[in-house]
Amino acid sequence: QVQLVESGGGLVQAGDSLRLSCAASGRAVSSYAMGWFRQAPGKERESVATISGGGGITHYEDSVKGRFTISRDNAKNTVYLQMSSLKPEDTAVYYCAADSLMLRLYSSVADYWGQGAQVTVSS
Numbered sequence: 458q459v460q461l462v463e464s465g466g467g468l469v470q471a472g473d474s475l476r477l478s479c480a481a482s483g484r485a486v487s488s489y490a491m492g493w494f495r496q497a498p499g500k501e502r503e504s505v506a507t508i509s510g511g512g513g514i515t516h517y518e519d520s521v522k523g524r525f526t527i528s529r530d531n532a533k534n535t536v537y538l539q540m541s542s543l544k545p546e547d548t549a550v551y552y553c554a555a556d557s558l559m560l561r562l563y564s565s566v567a568d569y570w571g572q573g574a575q576v577t578v579s580s
Contacts, residue, residue, distance in 0.1 A: 469579070476540070486529075494552045497546075508527045525541070545580045
């Protein structure tokens with residue numbers, strides 16, 4: 458079992474930066490691919506960024522490329538999402554997830570999910 462807890466969400470203005478953290482406990486997350494997802498009101502949950510277990514492979518949703526960076530520190534069992542140049546359309550609940558198969562994360566499927574962190578970007 459893996460428990461995931463997100464932190465770092467909040468209310469920011471358009472153009473600001475914010476860093477989300479996802480702390481994992483239970484099994485070591487180095488063997489899991491990790492991902493960040495978001496769900497805006499009235500919309501389906503979508504994949505934002507994913508990273509392989511070793512951190513060498515990353516994938517981003519088109520709308521966040523060049524603005525968001527996913528990284529991980531396996532020694533700290535933590536995954537990060539650095540968000541910059543935030544836009545009002547980035548407003549959503551952001552979820553961290555872990556799965557043994559990175560391909561599953563591309564389809565928003567994962568074995569383990571965090572509880573979510575609200576990010577609100579005002580215009």
